[in-house]
Amino acid sequence: MDSEPSAPSPNPKPNLPPPTNAVISSKPNLPPPTNAVISSKPKQRDLLTHLEAYLAKRDGVDKLLKICRYAAKLIVASSILPSDPNLSHRLKSFESSVGVSRKAFRLGKFVQDLNALRNARVDSTSELILSIIAYGSEGLYFFIEQFVWLAKTGLIDPKRSRILTKISAYAELGGYFGSVAMKFRDLRVIVEEEGCLKSSIEIEGLRGDDFGEKEIKLGKLREKKLIKRFSILQDFADGLMALDDILDGNAPFSTPIVLSSAGLLSALISTHKNWVSC
Numbered sequence: 001m002d003s004e005p006s007a008p009s010p011n012p013k014p015n016l017p018p019p020t021n022a023v024i025s026s027k028p029n030l031p032p033p034t035n036a037v038i039s040s041k042p043k044q045r046d047l048l049t050h051l052e053a054y055l056a057k058r059d060g061v062d063k064l065l066k067i068c069r070y071a072a073k074l075i076v077a078s079s080i081l082p083s084d085p086n087l088s089h090r091l092k093s094f095e096s097s098v099g100v101s102r103k104a105f106r107l108g109k110f111v112q113d114l115n116a117l118r119n120a121r122v123d124s125t126s127e128l129i130l131s132i133i134a135y136g137s138e139g140l141y142f143f144i145e146q147f148v149w150l151a152k153t154g155l156i157d158p159k160r161s162r163i164l165t166k167i168s169a170y171a172e173l174g175g176y177f178g179s180v181a182m183k184f185r186d187l188r189v190i191v192e193e194e195g196c197l198k199s200s201i202e203i204e205g206l207r208g209d210d211f212g213e214k215e216i217k218l219g220k221l222r223e224k225k226l227i228k229r230f231s232i233l234q235d236f237a238d239g240l241m242a243l244d245d246i247l248d249g250n251a252p253f254s255t256p257i258v259l260s261s262a263g264l265l266s267a268l269i270s271t272h273k274n275w276v277s278c
Contacts, residue, residue, distance in 0.1 A: 053278045060278065062105040063271040069098040070263035077256030103149035106142050113139030130185075134178030141171035169245035176239035180232055187228045194221045227273060234269040237262040 045053070054060040072095040075081060076088055117135035122128040144167050151161035197218050240262050244254050253259075 050275075050278070054275055057274065057278060058105050058109075059270070060274050062102055063267055063274060065098050065102050065105075066267035067264065067271060069095050069102070070260050070267055072098070073256065073260035074264055077260050100149065100152050103145055103152070106145045106149070108146075110139040110142040110146075113142065127185075130178050130182050132178075134175055134182055136175075137171045137173075137178060138175030141168055141175055144168040144171060165245060169242050173239055173242040173246065176235045176242065180235045180239075183228055183232050183235070187225065187232070190221060190225045190228060194218065194225065197221065227276075230269045231273065234266045237266040237269075241266075 072091045076091050076095070081087060113135045117131060117139070120128075120131040120135065122131055144164055147156060148161060148164045148168055150156045151158055151164060197214060201214055201218070240253065241259055244251055244259055247254065
């Protein structure tokens with residue numbers, strides 16, 4: 001005898017997964033926001049580690065010596081110390097010795113400019129000319145400075161030091177001219193990019209992550225613009241001293257106070273740039 005089919009349940013329940021599990025499985029596997037923020041921040045080095053990295057660079061030690069040299073020149077020129085001929089003589093001897101020591105740090109430095117000229121990206125004839133003037137002149141300056149150092153140390157006849165110094169000064173001034181022209185060009189590009197980014201933020205009224213990223217980028221552009229302006233000021237200060245060497249100290253600005261202040265300003269700016277970059 002066939003059995004009768006069982007009666008269907010009055011309230012059939014569909015076979016659905018538990019609601020709690022369904023909700024959990026629908027969420028993307030994102031890392032916790034707090035951990036993501038922490039991992040995105042660069043780990044800051046302590047002062048001694050940063051100082052070690054700075055002093056490991058040739059330019060780092062060179063600029064510290066430059067600060068010492070022009071600080072000594074400024075002290076002697078300003079006569080802020082008691083009138084002691086012996087102390088003044090020692091400071092002048094210290095300044096002269098540091099100047100010779102700095103030239104030793106320029107051995108082979110012209111190769112850096114040769115590589116910069118070889119790897120320079122130029123889009124026009126004018127950019128090519130500026131690159132040749134900037135990197136070529138500076139490379140020639142560092143190359144001649146090697147022989148100036150040898151003349152001052154006595155290995156080469158000191159009589160040739162004067163003509164070598166003159167050639168070095170002309171090359172140095174040409175390098176600063178090209179460098180300032182290139183930095184003004186770069187500064188104009190930075191200002192234009194900053195203006196476009198500010199307009200984008202104001203017009204679009206960005207919110208959320210996109211807004212934060214653009215604000216960070218805007219801050220970096222402002223910092224880059226400030227460093228570029230300081231770099232131009234440094235080139236002007238160094239160019240002033242190179243022009244003084246060309247004119248044999250007969251320029252209207254050829255006073256110990258002006259030249260030592262320009263040298264100290266240049267040293268402080270370059271020290272800050274090297275400290276930030278290392």
